[in-house]
Each structure stands twice: as structure tokens, then as C-alpha cells.
Amino acid sequence: MTSVPDGENTGGLPEAAGRRLGSGAWSSGLSVADFASCLSMGMEPLGFVQGYAAMHWSWYSSTYYRTQTMGGLGRVPGPAEQGQYSEGWQCPHGFVGGEHRMYGYNFEQTMVEDNWNTGWGLAFHRMVEEASALGAHGVVGVADAMTPLPGTGAVEFSIKGTAVTVPGAPRPDPPFSTFLSGQRLVKLIEAGFVPVSAVAACSSVQMISYCITRYQMAGTAAGNWSGAMSGGVAGVHSIVQVGKALRAARHLAREQMRSQLGHDELHGATLESFEKEVGEGDLTIQCLVRGTRVRRFKPFDPLPEAEPVVRLS
């Protein structure tokens, strides 16, 4: 799971959470079909559990401001310096004018990644804390979100799920968690795997465009310049710098995810990329990978032959 940095205080649960979790009726965020599937596996719902963290947020690090000075002549950390992804481009035109971007950079923003990990990790641990307070074996049907709080410059990480218990089974510590529920969880267990933890990883790459990239993104690139630079034909351009930034962001997110898995496997992985223009022709790119860390507990046992069904509705 995404870790809360050492020494970070999760702040404990609000008083109202203690009152709610101690009340009589259980609550479940599962649909009725998923609720029935869980009961068929011997899982009983204990309560709807949730965790939140509001974070002051900026999508780009101070390095971005440094590179905005002197027409892109500012300095970015090199890969050898910080062990991060970093790449540079120099324009072929020479000095044209103050506004002309002579240099372009792509670089990993570890500050944004670290803070995403902190926000997601705090919310996740608070949800697991609620589940532990209920004596749960695990949390199923986990859903996460990151939403801006309007007018505050802050974002809120939220993670929710349904805590379940398996009467008579030993309780794992901490409780397991999974994005799966219902039929998809049944199929996972039928296939011989148990969920260990919901996991997520975020990468962030800042792209400071140089002149060629700017022209290409604005659609004003002359064919001989951009075509020659990208090895393509006139009018059909591969915007090399953007492509490399996107590939780097996806690669970094996958690597970060891999580092969380240990000897386990990732199930139901999703990968999303977000781009945000932070200045003329400059992009910040985030890539988010989510999935359930799973562990094999029995050899694969083929399912019974499937029954063909035609839905009449």
C-alpha cells in the first residue's frame, strides 16, 4: 500500500466516526448484488468506512518557476544529480530574441509525487483505521478520488469502502483491502488469489517546451522544421517532447507500483493520464495506476464449464 512517511501523524479519527462505528445497524456501500455475492462467500458487512485528507496543492514544483526565467535558460536538475527522470532539448535556431525558447526540459516532479503519496496514504490509513476499529477482516469495494476544494487552493483525497468480516477466520493485521467487490471478488478467489491491499501510484512529469515543441503544439510548425526534427513527413508531426513526457510518466508510475508489490501480483490494474497546461505550451502530466495487490493461496482450479445465457431483457 502507499505508505505514510515515517513520523507522519494520521491525526486519528474524528469523534463522530467513533460514535457512528459504535452504533447498532451496520452500513454497506455495496450494491445489493455485491452484498449477496459477499454473503455467498461467507463475508458479512460491518460498516461503511472512509478516510479523508485535505492537502494544500500545487501541480508543479518550484523548479518550474526557475525555468521560466531568462527565456528558458533556468537550470533543471540532471538525472545524475538527483536520480530522477530528466531530459533536455536545444533549439536549432540560435539566439532569436528574449521570447524565443532556446531550451526545453522534461523532468520528474518528485515533490508532487511525494505529496500525492502523503495525501492518498493518509486517507487510506484512516479508512483502514476505521475498519480495524470495527474488527474487520478486510475492506471491499474500495473507491478513491481526488477532488479540488473550490476557492481554497486545496484538494481532498477520499477513500471509501465496506468493511467486512469472515466469521471464524483468523483476522489479518492490517485488514486486507481491495477495489473489487461482488462477482469480481468471487472470480478472483475462485482463481486462487486473495486480496492483500488496494494500491495506487502517481507519477508527475513537468514539460517545459522549447521552440519546436511550442510551434508544433500551436499548429504553426513549418513542415521542414518539425517534420525533419521528428523524422516524419510534413503536416504529420510526432511531438517528440510531449510523447517522451507521457511515456516517462507512464513508466515511472508503473515502476512505483512495482516497488509496492513485493512478491505479490497486481490485479485489475487501471492506468490514467492527466495533462494540465500550466503555461503557454508547458504541460504537467500525471499518471495514476491503481489495482489490487493479490497473493496466490491455492493452485489454479479450473472453473466449471460456463453455461451459455441469453438475456431476455
Next chain:
Amino acid sequence: MDAEAIELGADGVVGVRLDVNYYEWGSDTAEFIALGTAVKAEDGTSYRNNQGKPFTSDLSGQDFWTLMQTGHVPLGLVMGTCVYHIAHRGLAQTMRTAGQNMELPNFTQALYEARELAMTRMQDEATELGATGIVGVRLEEKSHMWGDHTIEFLSLGTAVAKSGRDHTIPEPRAIISLDG
């Protein structure tokens, strides 16, 4: 809606939809709408809740059937709400966190507390109905017409209780859908 269902001699109302409409012809005016389908058991069994009222539920017909197969009966649609105002951040606060990505514990606690209160109120309604649990819980956030800084947290779900009747949960079967 409850009154209409009672008038019809119904055991319950399924597929309940709740909505709030705002109209141009009436500023500061809202219309609250609740509609659903009243149902009655053919075998004469009463499914009314401990308050003698027809149960209400936002479950679809299929979900209602599935719930009955699990040995539970619906008792009523329960909800809890909490309206919260998010304070504007002062200049000093903004300056302290400028250029840093860090947690804002006051915001976290306030929003967290608001949701927990909404859910506690929903659970209190369920307890009044004698429920053992609540299924299909949703936690919605809306600003309605109040502006971005005021948020309503609404928690709703269907309160259920064990039916006490013999039941078996069907074993899941592997199928291949022949639909496109």
C-alpha cells in the same frame, strides 16, 4: 408518497427516486419530489415496518428480489444530512502554505466530521426502524444554489432486517453471456 402508498394498502414502495427541482419562476423556491412504485405481497404477508408504514426503498425490482434471497427484508429508505460551510482561507494561512504541498488538518477534520455526522444521522433513522443494517449506502455532495463554499453531505441507503425465514443464497454459477 408514503400517504399515497398507505391509501393503496401497499406493503412497500420500490424504485423510489428523490429529486429537488429549482425553477426560474420562483427564486429561492425548491420543489422536492419523491416517486416510486407501490407493491403488495400476493400471499397476504405483511411487509410493513415497525411503524406500521409501507417500507420504502430505492432498490430496483431485481435488487429487491436479490435482497429477499439473502434473507433480508427492506424496512425503509433512510438518510442523514449535514450542511457544512468551508471557510475562506485568510491571507496569513495562505502565505504560510505558499509553495508547499501539505495537509490542512482543519479542513480534513471539518469535512470528515460532516460526513460522519450525515452517516450517523442515517444510522439513527435505521435504528429507529429496528434495522440490522443498511445496504446500498451512497454519500452524495451537493452545493445546490448556495455557492462553492457550502456543501450538503447527504447519506442514504435502504435499512434492512433479517426476515427470519429459511433461505439459501444461490451458489454463483459461471455463465457466458451470448448478448452482444
